Amino acid sequence: MSEALLVKVGGSLRGAEALLSELAAYPGPLVLVHGGGPEIGAWLKRLGYESRFVGGLRVTPPEHLEAVEMALYLTGKRLAEGLSRRGRKALALSGRDALCLKGRALPGLGRVGEVVGVEAGLLLDLLEKGYTPLLAPIALDEEGPLNVNADTAAGAVAGALGWPAVFLTDVEGVYRDPKDPKTRLAHLTPEAVAALKEEGVVQGGMIPKVEAALFALRAGAPWAAIAKGERGVLEAVLRKEAGTRFTP
Numbered sequence: 001m002s003e004a005l006l007v008k009v010g011g012s013l014r015g016a017e018a019l020l021s022e023l024a025a026y027p028g029p030l031v032l033v034h035g036g037g038p039e040i041g042a043w044l045k046r047l048g049y050e051s052r053f054v055g056g057l058r059v060t061p062p063e064h065l066e067a068v069e070m071a072l073y074l075t076g077k078r079l080a081e082g083l084s085r086r087g088r089k090a091l092a093l094s095g096r097d098a099l100c101l102k103g104r105a106l107p108g109l110g111r112v113g114e115v116v117g118v119e120a121g122l123l124l125d126l127l128e129k130g131y132t133p134l135l136a137p138i139a140l141d142e143e144g145p146l147n148v149n150a151d152t153a154a155g156a157v158a159g160a161l162g163w164p165a166v167f168l169t170d171v172e173g174v175y176r177d178p179k180d181p182k183t184r185l186a187h188l189t190p191e192a193v194a195a196l197k198e199e200g201v202v203q204g205g206m207i208p209k210v211e212a213a214l215f216a217l218r219a220g221a222p223w224a225a226i227a228k229g230e231r232g233v234l235e236a237v238l239r240k241e242a243g244t245r246f247t248p
């Protein structure tokens with residue numbers, strides 16, 4: 001049970017003790033990408049800004065970007081400290097560090113982008129030295145930083161590494177009925193996802209997550225999974241006993 005994994009940690013899981021212990025105890029190599037949606041929302045609100053979402057993505061006018069970055073970086077440092085205190089030395093970075101995430105702006109959403117290049121060598125060097133890299137989803141284009149949905153960033157990083165992507169969130173996977181955990185779908189293919197989207201079963205923040213799982217597969221990840229961030233989840237996902245698993 002020591003497969004290398006790219007794990008995305010959702011902002012909705014911030015500081016969850018059980019999750020930090022789970023990640024710290026995982027015996028294999030990990031690269032982490034974290035979100036911070038709730039923290040970003042809280043900081044923007046304090047500054048008097050309101051967020052608008054299109055297809056699960058936060059429209060980010062240039063004047064919102066500093067607050068987005070500050071909220072993400074604080075979230076990353078807290079996670080890095082929590083993991084390090086539990087014995088897994090973690091470094092909180094973003095795509096601005098060593099220019100490791102190259103981005104491209106998406107039209108009509110302000111400074112929002114997707115990832116078009118990942119400096120995987122940097123991540124592997126850090127792992128080799130015994131550090132667990134933890135990336136905030138900020139990428140760079142020629143004009144500066146871009147706010148990237150953390151699921152999208154995680155999918156791109158998993159693809160570049162060729163590692164499985166595990167998206168940890170606050171639900172046990174993709175549900176047939178979005179409100180009923182008993183309807184968890186254990187396995188999805190790109191065709192099955194297309195049908196679910198058509199039916200409107202995949203909504204809100206689950207849209208970029210499912211898209212990112214499929215993107216990871218197209219980009220080179222052998223499989224991807226969406227699962228609930230709780231103690232024992234990574235082993236359970238590897239045993240195919242938890243989450244929704246995506247295969248090509």
Ligand SMILES: Nc1ncnc2c1ncn2[C@@H]1O[C@H](COP(=O)(O)OP(=O)(O)O)[C@@H](O)[C@H]1O
Binds near residue numbers: 009010037169174
């Ligand atoms: N079909 C579905 N199955 C499960 N959850 C869904 C579904 N459609 C929408 N959701 C919503 O997606 C949310 C997860 O996305 P999000 O809040 O962005 O998580 P995170 O912050 O971890 O990235 C769930 O809490 C749930 O409300």
Ligand SMILES: CC(=O)N[C@@H](CCC(=O)OP(=O)(O)O)C(=O)O
Binds near residue numbers: 009040150205
């Ligand atoms: C463009 C875009 O939507 N960026 C996200 C980045 C953070 C994120 O994705 O955090 P979660 O994983 O907690 O949702 C945002 O601004 O909320």
